[in-house]
Amino acid sequence: MCHDYLRPALLIFASIAIGVVGWSGHVLLLPVALGFPVLWSIARTRSVAALVSAGYFLAASRGLPQGVAAFYSSDIWPGLLLWLCASLSFVTVHTALWATSAALRPFRYFLAALVMAIPPFGITGWAHPVTAAGVLFPGWGWWGLGFMTAGLAGLVTRIWPAVAIAFAGLWLWSAASWTEPRLPRWRGVDLELGASLGRDTGLQRQRDLIATVRSAAGDGARFVVLPETALGYWTPTVARFWTSASGDTDATVIAGATVLDATGYDNVLVSIDRKGGSILYRERMPVPGSMWQPWRFLSGESGGARADFFANPVVAIGASRAAPLICYEQLIVWPILQSMLHDPDLVIAVGNGWWTDGTSIVAIQRAATTAWARLFAKPLVTAFNT
Template sequence: MRHDKVRTTLLIATSIVAGTLAWSGYALLLPVAFMFPVLWAFAPTRLTAALVSAGYFLAASRGLPQGVATFYSSDLWPGLLLWLSASLGFVGVHALPWTRYERRRPFRYLAAVLLMAIPPFGITGWAHPITAAGVLFPGWGWWGLAATTAGLMGLVTRMWPAVAIILAGFWIGSAATWDEPKLPESWQGVDLEMGASLGRDASIEHHRDLIATVTDRASGGARTIVLPESTLGFWTPTVERLWVRALQGTDATVIAGAAVVDAGGYDNVLIAISGAGAQIVYRERMPVPGSMWQPWRSLLGASGGARAHFFENPIATVADSRIAPLICYEQLIVWPVLQSMLHDPDVIVAVGNGWWTKGTSIVAIQRASIEAWARLFAKPLVLSFNT
């Protein structure tokens, strides 16, 4: 009995370490997440498998309570509640298929991998080990994704030491030759440090300051300039006229985040603006659950909240390039980027408004995750964040 308690404690403690290291914001550490399936397989009981899953997931998403508290200007309790609630899906998906029979284990774990990658469980499918595919197999594309999946299945069998050695070899080789995804020619992502004011300050002076930033980058040779999520605030005819007029006489195209509001709620969108006009090119597929996406409101007869366009518009065409747009939360989960990659885009455009994550590693994790996906599919990457 004492031996079982010690074993369980060690498994849980190791899962916490794995979640902390893998999701620390460094792309090359993402393969540490591969410790999780090994620990899951070592669990002697279903309860232990659930505790191991909880330890890994809660450690990986440890910045959430503080981030939510900052976003709502409240204490930690709402964030802690959301943190624990989000973990239930991950824990349940991994606890239920757990089995002590080795022959069944790889297929049971594969089921968990697939369930956490797609809705509905994939809606909170953060910290998915499959994200490390781009670190292990950069440039392999879908073959790399298949190899990573096979590796995950192998790690829950008795052959796990051999599988781990092979994967470690690819990891070391990749780390020795690692370089960041390339920025496409004449594209530029702009990082801002405007805090909570971005998207909330609707003054003309605020927009003119942003326009000055854009024209400065355009004078330096950039032709397609990407600004963060929520940069334009509420998208109105007045804001549209202001930006279109400011860009007339230039060759610049601006891609920027905004919110389009109607009586039923709002869409978190990306707008493409040039001197010739402006258009909505992307509506966010998966807004942040809870703070933005609130599906229960419609069930209660209330309006408000962001709409989720789950499998819509995976690709947009801007400045003669086919882009894979990813807004904020979409960079932490699996299916939006894979859906976009099915259409073989020219470039990945990832934006975010992470002012509320100050003091956490959330933005760094977003950057590391999307960098890994861009490396897996050998796609140029444009990043733009506000902090």
């Protein structure tokens, strides 16, 4: 009788440990997440598979309750509720597709992985094990993604120890030869301005940001990237001010901003040089709940951030084509893969993570984008505010 409870308990505790370690924010630890499919497959009942899925996902996204509490300046309960609701899709999919038949498990897990990578379930498809492809198959591109997908299916079969050993060998080789592509003349600027970034839009703040850009340009940067919402609201006045300030430098500024109208707002990246400023990119997937609120549209209300979903996967910046990712888009799978279908020259990842203080959320964003950039051998430029 004790054994009947011990095995499920061990599987659940192991899934929690895998979620914590795999999604700790260290890119080379991402392959630890590959332990989840193994635990899911060796669960003997659907209920245990559900608990294993919940343990993994809740552990991987453990920073959400504290982050939400900080963002809304509230107690922990709203964050806990959002945390549990966000886990519902992951747990539901993996519970529904769990199979007692060993022959069906590879197909079922492949289907679960696919469903969690694309909308609608992919909207909350955090902590996807396929993200580890960039660590195990750096530079392999779509072939690497294919081998990773096949390997995930192999991890839920009886030959999973052999697949795990093969992955471990690739992991060690990758760790020993890890390098990151560099992009000359590009500079991502990290800021430590806390909650004031994007909210303090006074003249002095704009001057300070311009001084930061000029300092980077003075060091040889041709393109300078500032974090999400760095400029606050994007208005004709702000555009003219920054264009005027760019008159004595050759640098192009890529910066986060907010475009507001009567029906809601867009989270955007703008491009500014001496010729003027323009909207470069509109965020495809804002944070569900706190930013993207589709129920407002269904009820005829205004407000909330617009989701452009599959729009503008790549943008032109000078002679280069970039794949932009703003904040939440770095935690899910389909935006980066959609961008890679267009073979961009580089990846730009920006975020405003002041509300994640004390959590590993920004580190996880960096690790995930680094892994995807490595998989497709694309240089990565990041800019975060904390």
